[in-house]
Amino acid sequence: MYLNETQEQVRDTARSFADEVIRPAAEALDREERFPSEIYEEMAKVGLFGIGVPEELGGPGFDTLTYAVVMEELSRGYASVADQCGLVELISTLLVRHGTPVQQKMLPEVISMRRKVAYCITEAEAGTDVSGIRTTAEKDGEGWVLNGGKLWIHNAPVADTGFVLARTDKEAGNRGMSIFIVDLHANGVDRGPKEHKMGQRASQVGGLNFTDVRLGPDALLGQAGRGFHTMMSVLDKGRVGIAALAVGIAQAGLEAAVDYAGTRKQFGKHISEFQGVQWLLADMAKDIEAARLLVHSAADKIDRGQDATRSCSMAKCFAGDMAVARTADAVQVFGGSGYIRGFEVERLYRDAKITQIYEGTNQIQRMIIARELLKKGART
Amino acid sequence: MKVLVPVKRVIDYNIKVRVKPDGSGPDLTSVKMSMNPFDEIAVEEAVRLKEKGVVSEIVVVSIGMPQAKDTLRTALAMGADRAILIEATTDVNQDIEPLSVAKILVHIVKDENPDLIIAGKQAIDNDANATGQMLAGLLGWGQATFASAIEIADGGALVTREIDGGLQTIRVKLPAVVTADLRLNEPRYVALPNIMKAKKKPLEERPLAALGIDIAPRLKVVRTVEPVGRSAGVRVASVDELLEKLKNEAGVL
Numbered sequence: 001m002y003l004n005e006t007q008e009q010v011r012d013t014a015r016s017f018a019d020e021v022i023r024p025a026a027e028a029l030d031r032e033e034r035f036p037s038e039i040y041e042e043m044a045k046v047g048l049f050g051i052g053v054p055e056e057l058g059g060p061g062f063d064t065l066t067y068a069v070v071m072e073e074l075s076r077g078y079a080s081v082a083d084q085c086g087l088v089e090l091i092s093t094l095l096v097r098h099g100t101p102v103q104q105k106m107l108p109e110v111i112s113m114r115r116k117v118a119y120c121i122t123e124a125e126a127g128t129d130v131s132g133i134r135t136t137a138e139k140d141g142e143g144w145v146l147n148g149g150k151l152w153i154h155n156a157p158v159a160d161t162g163f164v165l166a167r168t169d170k171e172a173g174n175r176g177m178s179i180f181i182v183d184l185h186a187n188g189v190d191r192g193p194k195e196h197k198m199g200q201r202a203s204q205v206g207g208l209n210f211t212d213v214r215l216g217p218d219a220l221l222g223q224a225g226r227g228f229h230t231m232m233s234v235l236d237k238g239r240v241g242i243a244a245l246a247v248g249i250a251q252a253g254l255e256a257a258v259d260y261a262g263t264r265k266q267f268g269k270h271i272s273e274f275q276g277v278q279w280l281l282a283d284m285a286k287d288i289e290a291a292r293l294l295v296h297s298a299a300d301k302i303d304r305g306q307d308a309t310r311s312c313s314m315a316k317c318f319a320g321d322m323a324v325a326r327t328a329d330a331v332q333v334f335g336g337s338g339y340i341r342g343f344e345v346e347r348l349y350r351d352a353k354i355t356q357i358y359e360g361t362n363q364i365q366r367m368i369i370a371r372e373l374l375k376k377g378a379r380t
Numbered sequence: 381m382k383v384l385v386p387v388k389r390v391i392d393y394n395i396k397v398r399v400k401p402d403g404s405g406p407d408l409t410s411v412k413m414s415m416n417p418f419d420e421i422a423v424e425e426a427v428r429l430k431e432k433g434v435v436s437e438i439v440v441v442s443i444g445m446p447q448a449k450d451t452l453r454t455a456l457a458m459g460a461d462r463a464i465l466i467e468a469t470t471d472v473n474q475d476i477e478p479l480s481v482a483k484i485l486v487h488i489v490k491d492e493n494p495d496l497i498i499a500g501k502q503a504i505d506n507d508a509n510a511t512g513q514m515l516a517g518l519l520g521w522g523q524a525t526f527a528s529a530i531e532i533a534d535g536g537a538l539v540t541r542e543i544d545g546g547l548q549t550i551r552v553k554l555p556a557v558v559t560a561d562l563r564l565n566e567p568r569y570v571a572l573p574n575i576m577k578a579k580k581k582p583l584e585e586r587p588l589a590a591l592g593i594d595i596a597p598r599l600k601v602v603r604t605v606e607p608v609g610r611s612a613g614v615r616v617a618s619v620d621e622l623l624e625k626l627k628n629e630a631g632v633l
Binding site for chain 1: 448450453454569570571572573574576
């Protein structure tokens, strides 16, 4: 394997943590739709949040490939837990790249989960097409006044601080949006009800409404009017993270399917002895490995400072589609049991579906891949 | 107070061990290796003693392949201060026997002058359970094996040992050799920031040749076989039949 000694050490830590702490808890967390604070506290102690935050800002300072390795391992335990790691990673990357020294002071709280964060982009009329957002921040003296509503926001029911994309100039299109750091306990912030989702049910998702929320001059993250670009600057890393998460779900499914096929007997022999089952397992293994290599290659491009957009979209799209198809295979290997609540593969199949949707739908990823192909040529 | 902890790189405890076709030993080619779990417990105990302020420096030492550096880095990331690797072989199949290990450790002890040595009670590969005892013998130090609790006080160590039928607490004068049993502690997860910090901690490599110790094996492995697979259970019709089988077939009553 091409991972270096340090990356392997990190993987071992994440893998043991996932095996011993996360995976045993996943079934109950899914059933109860519960935010696992106790697991996040432990993860923070082990340094499993803010993987890329540099040492001088209080993090371990690992590269994107290491982050991808961690995401896969955590997701092998439970995708909701990995997605929390991914969210913290995005927010901390935004703070590291665009935050003022004063704003960066919140990093230790963010990566220790003492301050829970939310990334607030999506609105009712603005999903994939971010330019459609209607939330506004109007200049008011030194600061701003925020009005509008956000939808399907991860952590909205529990978060302390929101990173909110709002329109600051109605005429300027993609150059008229800005990101604000908003205290979600402030007056004028209302939280909608928690959504009940198909999968990744320990992730708390809901809406946020802002009515005349006063923001100070320090609330602006990055440049005014450049919010869209600020947001886009972490998109590649976000996609690698979700792609790795999808690989982790499928890997958990493969492990469960291999174990089950080796113990379940029909017609007097283990079902792993039937070629029909063997082909399912083989296809799962090869597609998971292919997706993993795409993810690692995309992460490596980011780390080398190369143009990674096409690779990140390919990794996200392939890994998401693969995770849905191959967890469906895992259910198939389990037969009727795989359709029953409480069996891991049933949950994995549900958990996988969203990886084709969030962090840019796989249709958008295909558009990006095609656009890159036609613009920059078929050769990479 | 200075503590020395010897650590061994062994086949990972999660790996299903396979025996080589010729029966000469387990197949170690391209399998995952990691720190012997009992040694991990020993490192953890040393780190906890340091966190309590009892210990000021922890030196870890490994003897074997150059790859044992990975194992030492793990110990450094757990909280050890300094590491020494004695490069003794490049053959993963060469198991260095307890007496050779103990002799090499004597050299290290003479250089380092530790007040306490905490070792794993045994390595999970050969299960020899001998190095700690031999080391204490060669040094003429006291020993406390199978420790499930260690308390340092008044120039000595109060060690609780797991023995048949209960716990025994003994007091040994320092310096001494203590070997760690399973229930001494639960080792921590290696924290990610500490993995980075460990890269900056000193790791010294020394060739075995400089010590002039012959590590040629004194033991000969005659045969290695895999454990017999578990056979299927049987249903019994009555308690009497069960008792009869336990007495006459299983021979446990």
